[in-house]
Amino acid sequence: MATTKSPATQSSAVSTSPFSDEELEFFRQIILKKRQAAHNDKECLQLQIEDAREQSANDSAYSLHMADAGTDAMEREKLYLMIARQQKFISYLDRALDRINNKTYGICKVTGKVIAKERLMAVPHTELSVEAKLKQRK
Numbered sequence: 001m002a003t004t005k006s007p008a009t010q011s012s013a014v015s016t017s018p019f020s021d022e023e024l025e026f027f028r029q030i031i032l033k034k035r036q037a038a039h040n041d042k043e044c045l046q047l048q049i050e051d052a053r054e055q056s057a058n059d060s061a062y063s064l065h066m067a068d069a070g071t072d073a074m075e076r077e078k079l080y081l082m083i084a085r086q087q088k089f090i091s092y093l094d095r096a097l098d099r100i101n102n103k104t105y106g107i108c109k110v111t112g113k114v115i116a117k118e119r120l121m122a123v124p125h126t127e128l129s130v131e132a133k134l135k136q137r138k
């Protein structure tokens with residue numbers, strides 16, 4: 001009787017997803033939930049920027065101390081950076097959804113090997129296996 005390797009332990013390069021349609025749908029739902037949460041966070045941050053703009057428009061130029069104006073500018077800059085970060089995360093999630101649709105989800109873009117299911121559970125938008133990620137950090 002021949003033994004078969006599980007998708008997470010295959011060592012040769014693969015070109016199509018090692019996961020079943022049900023597993024791909026499971027990952028799709030995880031990614032969609034993360035995407036919705038990130039989108040909601042981004043909208044909240046955008047509302048904070050709008051509030052800050054309205055507040056600064058209502059303040060007289062003479063009522064704010066220079067330090068207060070600097071703090072406000074720094075807070076707005078942080079909000080813009082956080083929005084950019086959320087947008088980048090959303091784009092990673094969108095690319096993962098594209099890979100699910102193309103049936104290439106779960107394949108490392110560097111090694112061509114299967115990404116462990118445990119890694120995809122932790123970081124469902126990843127394009128790299130642990131092996132490739134460790135090489136990238138060196």
